[in-house]
Amino acid sequence: MSDSNGGVALAGPETPPGDESRNGHVYAWERRLLKKVLAALGNPPVSGILWNGEEVRPTDRPAATRLRFHRRKALLKSLLDPELYFGDEYAAGRIDIEGDLVRFIEQAFNRPGAPQDPRSALRRRHRNSLTRSRANIFHHYDVSNDFFKLWLDDQMVYTCAYFADPAMSLEAAQVAKMDHVCRKLRLRPGERVVEAGCGWGSLARHMASRYGVKVDAFNISHEQIAYARDRARREGLDRLVTYHEADYRDIRGTYDAFVSVGMLEHVGIENYANLGSIIDRCLTPKGRGLIHTIGLHRPMRFNRWLEARIFPGAEPPALSELMTVLEPYDLTVLDVENLRNHYAQTLRHWLARFENAVEEIGAMFDERFVRLWRFYLAGSLAAYTSGWMQLFQVLFNRRTNDDVPWNRAHLYQTNAGGT
């Protein structure tokens, strides 16, 4: 279990990289630049430390966190484009945050006058062709199954869990998430389900083993599909679950339910109407569908560092944008639930497990990889706790299907549906 705010106290490497001798001296204008960086952060209770060890405090308030620049270059880049370069310089070990990393990033997110770039003005086109999609997905999800095993739950679920009670373990919360999805879809034994973007295949196995449905699950990540197939075989579920190493655009046939957990953010908004046409084509008249995705409270540009370094091609939608999947078709939204506090809690668990496995991860890769992933997990946690990211579950059916429960109490009954 992580502590309550997921804080990570981290000291910098003893010997920062690079030749410090040429950088040793500090000019007066460099102190002013540091103050400018801190002012741009809204002057939180943070002091700055320059490469000669000199500490600069912008205000008289005691500094809970120390921001250490090991190199002049790191300071200059932080000033030039903090959103893009701060993570890079941190990963490279040229910046350290001594104190609570998550809190520090939260403060940066919520600084006064934080820009909310409108998507329309700055949006890069996401031409997520099949080739491009494969390259993007390999970048992140094919890192190594062994790496993800070190800090995900035992089912390898790499999406927001559902903490019906925040004291739940991560394992229990991932099972609760899968049940929450299955209950929303009201899966019945013998039904056929298609899953778009199945990760390591946990939800498909859960639906088959607990709800008695047949599942076709799609994913373009080779490593994930290999793991999923192997595990389904070992668990005797390979008659009920078929994993397809294929894109969602390859979905054929008709199904009683469509489900997609954590894929939409990789689809790209300009491809939403096409995704909707695939859903519309594959759903039976009584079919139901659920999309679970990270999202935004308004159309905004996604964090550029995350997009450049972690999730190339990713684009979390605002709800108005998400609706463009469904609204061109005869599909009606029944239920939207925002689970952003659940993603914060999920990330607290992941970050705590990651820190516990940090030596092993460092040996597997290198220190830079560890710092990159720490910054990504801590930054994601801060994005949810500060409300800059949302997690939407959207349940829908066909307009003409009036087989809808009169209330949502069935989602909250213990021992309900399947389990």
Place this chain on the structure above:
Amino acid sequence: MSDSNGGVALAGPETPPGDESRNGHVYAWERRLLKKVLAALGNPPVSGILWNGEEVRPTDRPAATRLRFHRRKALLKSLLDPELYFGDEYAAGRIDIEGDLVRFIEQAFNRPGAPQDPRSALRRRHRNSLTRSRANIFHHYDVSNDFFKLWLDDQMVYTCAYFADPAMSLEAAQVAKMDHVCRKLRLRPGERVVEAGCGWGSLARHMASRYGVKVDAFNISHEQIAYARDRARREGLDRLVTYHEADYRDIRGTYDAFVSVGMLEHVGIENYANLGSIIDRCLTPKGRGLIHTIGLHRPMRFNRWLEARIFPGAEPPALSELMTVLEPYDLTVLDVENLRNHYAQTLRHWLARFENAVEEIGAMFDERFVRLWRFYLAGSLAAYTSGWMQLFQVLFNRRTNDDVPWNRAHLYQTNAGGT
């Protein structure tokens, strides 16, 4: 209680209006026009009867319903623009539907190739200035309190009820709806609530008496406000509830909760950002908000007859459009629930009570008024049962407010919150 499909069997007036002698003869081309009208409806199991009593059946299937044209003019207008004139000719008594009126309209809504006019192409601008808003609202809501008393529940709630159990009485379901709204908002004693568009004031009184909050409720309908004030005084709630005969644009001050039930459809989409700015201005940092509104599953033009004859200026939004209230501001959607089956059930109750009071209503107004309102209630019921209309409840709070329950089980606990 109404029957299960809300069907209304109705025989036409014995003596149709107008001079029948000139219209008595039927030409061969008029029979062909009648077949064309029935074909445009997708040839449902309906026969047509012309003014000379002649019956025309488009197919060999037995006709469950007979569509009677008392006048040539009614046939021609139905062909010219059925969406606009069919209701008019029915109200005028020149058309009768002998059989199940609701079922007949459902079939018309769901005819093959039913157009779904995109809003952008055909949308009339809704310049709902204060003056225009007042005129629109007087048109419908100031008809007469005595009229609405004849077929609404005892609290005079003229919006979708919540049938947590479909066997509930209308009275119980309207109370359940008010509780559902209050629980979603998590009202606490002593909080301040602002209500935009309060009808006859039932929700404001309910929030004050059951949840111990102070309410400022706004409405521009003079008759409704007079009724609401009088009733609050008689129930000893006038210290907690203040009814303002004023527009939502007159809302000042700050509140712990904003609620609006059944007003958004009268606001007009182009005024949504302005409504959002009022919500953003009036909500405290820990404030919550709820909008309950009729809606559409996609942006479409609203039924032209309803807009012209019943609800001038009305414009139900698709969810993507509804989001333009909130997305320009730092407000985040927490929960969306589609209650369209609840509005169908509400309308079944209203229609049954209306039919029970039809003699009294006829004496109060005239036969044309009775037929106009019957067609409106039956048509609205058909719009919900066929899925052409939706009912959205949207719960939201501020992006930076993480005081959100971990699950929605509190909405489904008996004896929860206030009651």
